[in-house]
Amino acid sequence: MATQGFEERVRTTYFDALRRRQALHGEVLPVEVAREPVVVDGQIVKPFSHASGIHKPEQLDAALGITTTPPKVRTPPPYDDRFGDDGMFRYHYRTPHKATARARATAAADNEAVRVAYRRRLPLVYWFGVVPNLYRPFYPVYVFGDDPTAQEFSLDLTELGARHLDDLAADEVSRQYRAQIVQARMHQARFREAALRAYRSCCAICSLRRRELVEAAHIVGDADGGAPVVTNGLVLCKLHHAAFDRHILGIRPDLHVVVRHDILAEIDGPMLLHGLQGFHDQKLRIIPTRRTDRPGPDELERRWERFRSAG
Ligand SMILES: [Zn+2]
Known part of the structure; x- marks a missing residue:
């Protein structure tokens, strides 16, 4: 089992790497740039996978990334991701892609990795798929809630950090504002890519x-x-x-x-x-x-x- 110190060091190292990569490539990153590994304590950590909605590098116990795939023309998004009344982003649990025991186990392990991040207050990256192969990372993102009935995690995508999280529950005024600023960032990323293409x-x-x-x-x-x-x-x-x-x-x-x-x-x-x-x-x-x-x-x-x- 990885120690808590290592989990945190991977995050610090990866967030720093993301900041440098964004300074070079812009806010939206191509898959190959997002995927470049980081080395922490001599270990090669693979921080991103766009194949799976929830990504946990093998050395870690907690999820490091959650991904929403970009919309494809005529294909609806796989999950009904959205914002709740509390202004938090809702992310649906992973569901098995096949009705086999193995697929169920994989989905359950992915969801558990997000719960570990939630319990231990470990930040992760939310990868917003802008267009195929281009992602806008939101980080540090904290898991704010876990609702087994609705089968959803709540994520704070405001990138304001953990200290902010303590004030969130009581913070009525900023609820709507929170969803608005995050949605504006998502729209802005899609707008930029649509314009660049045109x-x-x-x-x-x-x-x-x-x-x-x-x-x-x-x-x-x-x-x-x-x-x-x-x-x-x-x-x-x-x-x-x-x-x-x-x-x-x-x-x-x-x-x-x-x-x-x-x-x-x-x-x-x-x-x-x-x-x-x-x-x-x-x-x-x-x-x-x-x-x-x-x-x-x-x-x-x-x-x-x-x-x-x-x-
Ligand atoms: Zn010009």
């Missing part, structure tokens, strides 16, 4: 194609009621995203770039000349092939009005 990971303005340097921008912002859907999105490189958000440039509803007049008059180095002024009155270089992925006319119009009133 724009082939290229900046719509300059066509730069580097996943690390491009972002999914909202046309109508969150705060103004803009939805995290691809028709309210654009992929922009970091420079053009910042310029778009600060109204240094705008996008006319006919999909042409307009650079603000005072910026056009400035004299500076090559970045201003080529990176900003050079795109004035140019059509977007990247527009999604599928008509249904293209920016919505209403969204463009609303944003264009904001740009004109800001300039």
